[in-house]
Amino acid sequence: MRRYGLRSIALLYLGIVLLGPLAMVFWKTFEHGFGPFWEAVTASETISAFKNTLLITAIAVPLNTVFGIVVAQAIVRRRFPGKGIVNAFIDLPLAVSPVVVGVSLFLLYGRGGWFYALFDPHGIQILFALPAMVIATMFVSLPFVAREVVPTLREIGDEQEQAAHTLGASGWQTFWRITLPSIRWAVIYGVVLTTARCLGEYGAVAVVSGYKKTATLQVQDYYENFNQTGAYAVSLMLAVVAVIVLVAMILLKPREAHA
Amino acid sequence: MLPLAAVVAASGEGGWAGFWDAVSNPEAVAALKLSVVVAILAALVNAVFGTITAWVLVRDRFVGRSVLNSIIDLPFALPTIVAGLVLLALYSPRSPIGVHLAFTRWAVFMALLFVTLPFVVRTVQPVLLELDTEMEEASRSLGASEFTTFRRIILPNILPGILSGIALAFARAVGEIGSLVLISGNNPFHTEVASVYVLNQVHSGNRSAAAAVAVVLLAISFAILLLVGGIRRLATRHEYA
Numbered sequence: 001m002r003r004y005g006l007r008s009i010a011l012l013y014l015g016i017v018l019l020g021p022l023a024m025v026f027w028k029t030f031e032h033g034f035g036p037f038w039e040a041v042t043a044s045e046t047i048s049a050f051k052n053t054l055l056i057t058a059i060a061v062p063l064n065t066v067f068g069i070v071v072a073q074a075i076v077r078r079r080f081p082g083k084g085i086v087n088a089f090i091d092l093p094l095a096v097s098p099v100v101v102g103v104s105l106f107l108l109y110g111r112g113g114w115f116y117a118l119f120d121p122h123g124i125q126i127l128f129a130l131p132a133m134v135i136a137t138m139f140v141s142l143p144f145v146a147r148e149v150v151p152t153l154r155e156i157g158d159e160q161e162q163a164a165h166t167l168g169a170s171g172w173q174t175f176w177r178i179t180l181p182s183i184r185w186a187v188i189y190g191v192v193l194t195t196a197r198c199l200g201e202y203g204a205v206a207v208v209s210g211y212k213k214t215a216t217l218q219v220q221d222y223y224e225n226f227n228q229t230g231a232y233a234v235s236l237m238l239a240v241v242a243v244i245v246l247v248a249m250i251l252l253k254p255r256e257a258h259a
Numbered sequence: 260m261l262p263l264a265a266v267v268a269a270s271g272e273g274g275w276a277g278f279w280d281a282v283s284n285p286e287a288v289a290a291l292k293l294s295v296v297v298a299i300l301a302a303l304v305n306a307v308f309g310t311i312t313a314w315v316l317v318r319d320r321f322v323g324r325s326v327l328n329s330i331i332d333l334p335f336a337l338p339t340i341v342a343g344l345v346l347l348a349l350y351s352p353r354s355p356i357g358v359h360l361a362f363t364r365w366a367v368f369m370a371l372l373f374v375t376l377p378f379v380v381r382t383v384q385p386v387l388l389e390l391d392t393e394m395e396e397a398s399r400s401l402g403a404s405e406f407t408t409f410r411r412i413i414l415p416n417i418l419p420g421i422l423s424g425i426a427l428a429f430a431r432a433v434g435e436i437g438s439l440v441l442i443s444g445n446n447p448f449h450t451e452v453a454s455v456y457v458l459n460q461v462h463s464g465n466r467s468a469a470a471a472v473a474v475v476l477l478a479i480s481f482a483i484l485l486l487v488g489g490i491r492r493l494a495t496r497h498e499y500a
Binding site: 006007009010011013014019020021022024025028088091092095096097098099100102103104106107110193196199200201202203206207215216217219220223231232235238239242243245246247249250 | 308311312314315316319321325327329330331332333335336337338339340341342344345346348349373427430431433434435436437440441453454455457458461466469470473476477480481483484488
């Protein structure tokens with residue numbers, strides 16, 4: 001009896017807080033049929049917003065993946081001064097409000113900021129353009145790969161790497177042949193999380209975007225201009241990506257456990 | 260790191276007095292207060308329901324449990340602006356469920372409940388998975404009631420998990436913007452949260468005000484990180500003792 005009670009409380013709560021909203025997107029998007037949805041999806045603003053989002057993601061994800069692997073290796077395998085600080089600060093982007101990230105970039109690259117003189121006189125626009133949006137997105141999605149790779153690296157130990165080393169493999173060979181294959185599922189899982197965050201980032205990008213729009217900003221723009229169908233159509237596409245991410249997470253998790 | 264240092268520097272440009280002026284601006288104070296209070300409430304409610312959910316996911320067996328387990332991460336995967344838009348539709352005057360909360364503080368609360376839901380579940384779940392049921396059985400066989408068993412045996416074990424879950428959920432909630440920007444109505448002194456206040460100040464070109472409140476949010480994040488580190492250390496010390 002107690003078990004059914006707890007089960008229904010948990011299910012009811014999740015139903016209200018999680019599933020209700022998800023069902024709502026579908027209902028709202030197709031409220032007026034498929035035609036308006038398709039019109040909103042193929043509108044030029046929608047397409048350019050998604051192009052921006054994809055471009056930012058395509059730049060941020062590979063860079064953060066490489067960075068994450070390097071940092072994870074350093075944290076687990078090397079000893080260097082300031083390691084404790086690096087370890088603590090790697091999680092910072094998860095704890096800091098995205099708006100704070102946006103504001104800091106705004107202050108750094110804006111008029112009077114430390115980096116303003118570096119770029120602006122040369123006609124390079126950082127703020128209110130794609131570069132700042134890429135930097136903002138990279139900042140908020142920075143920790144995901146490292147966070148997944150660090151525990152895996154710890155678990156596999158370094159015996160195999162040392163064996164490869166004594167057999168004459170170079171550092172690079174050891175990495176490609178030994179380390180990378182054993183952490184690959186962790187890396188992929190981290191990449192999935194990074195991608196999800198890049199596609200869905202709003203707060204940090206909202207501060208530094210100017211007139212350029214990403215998909216998430218386009219949702220707000222459509223909504224504020226009373227284009228409800230547009231807002232829900234873009235939302236639906238983002239939600240579908242989110243569901244794909246969830247499915248990818250389910251598929252990847254058991255494999256990681258076997259590895 | 261450098262960007263964050265720039266915020267601190269910019270907030271100090273007007274000196275201590277300038278910073279204090281910007282932070283003690285009534286609208287900024289109201290926004291910060293709302294953010295902190297609602298974030299605490301949301302974190303606490305999710306602590307209760309998150310613990311129950313983690314319990315059900317670990318100890319209960321029923322059809323669809325694994326699906327449920329993966330749905331927990333939905334708020335992490337779903338872009339926050341989408342969450343905000345959907346909640347707005349759900350609670351607006353044209354709501355299909357007849358609940359009108361949009362543009363009230365209740366809406367802020369509901370949105371924060373949504374985005375912080377996974378934290379406590381995900382910090383308590385692994386601890387529960389590792390927890391030996393032998394202690395509980397021993398306690399029951401010695402005549403302890405279910406409630407006593409929970410309070411004396413289970414709770415002390417999962418408490419560090421619950422606490423760090425609360426801390427993480429609070430950190431997330433206090434700086435949340437995407438899901439709130441549409442639904443809260445951003446009514447100064449009423450439903451405008453700190454992060455939205457910062458965004459508005461940036462858009463109206465008020466650098467120092469934005470930087471000052473951003474620094475306060477940054478300080479809160481640092482404090483939470485330290486707190487979580489402390490809880491983690493305490494939890495592992497308990498294990499070795």
